Amino acid sequence: MHVLDDPSGLSERARAFLAANATLEPVDIGPDDDTCRAQMREFLGRVDEEALAALRAVQDRWSGLTYGSPTFRRPVRFEPILDIDEPDMPITFSYAVLPSPPDGVFGGELRPDGTLLFGMFAIDEPAFPSLEAFIESEALLAWARTRPSAGPPLDDAHLAELLAERPGLRRIEQACGYHVNWWTDGEILIQHRTPAEYLPLDEPQAWRWLA
Secondary structure, eight states, X not given: OOTTTOOTTSOHHHHHHHHHHOEEXXXXXXXXXXXXXXXXXXXXXXXXXXXXXXXXXXXXXXXTEEEEETTTTEEEEOOOEEOOOSTTOOOOEEEEEEESSOOSSEEEEEOTTSXXXXXXXXXXXXXXXXXXXXXXXXXXXXXXXTSOBOSXXXXXXHHHHHHHHOTTOEEXXXXXXSSEEEEEOSSEEEEEEOOBTTBOOOSOOEEEEEO
């Protein structure tokens, strides 16, 4: 069932974010099962039925989801497909997250295990462990931008000092990725980003808001 119809597994904040901001748009789901199997045989020399089942499950839950991304400050659309055209390449689901309209530069793809990768041009890096984690991070950022600042942005050294000074700060695991981390102690909310090709940054790299 599509995430807009059944948002189970998401936090209340993430559910509210999707309800307020997301729509379901028609998208292409790519080749049918037989064509996907033929592509696998041609380029991989085998058929990965588990990957194909994972693709269909992801499409059922996420395809067509469209909203304005707080992280990337532009509309994005989810339309994962299987499109194998090179031999011996790991299976990924292309176009999992795309700017809307596509710009030919930025995009996201999924591994069959659910890992979300983002890239600029041909460089893709693991970004979040799942689409759910990405949505949780998006929802937190959207909410944070409605809150008052808790102080000026921080570089890594000052963030480390703050974390040491406030031992109650806990990492919000469900919203964290490989380059984005969140903490809160109920009084302040912190987002920390580390540079990536898809997320170029200059100092500072941490922001804080009153929670």
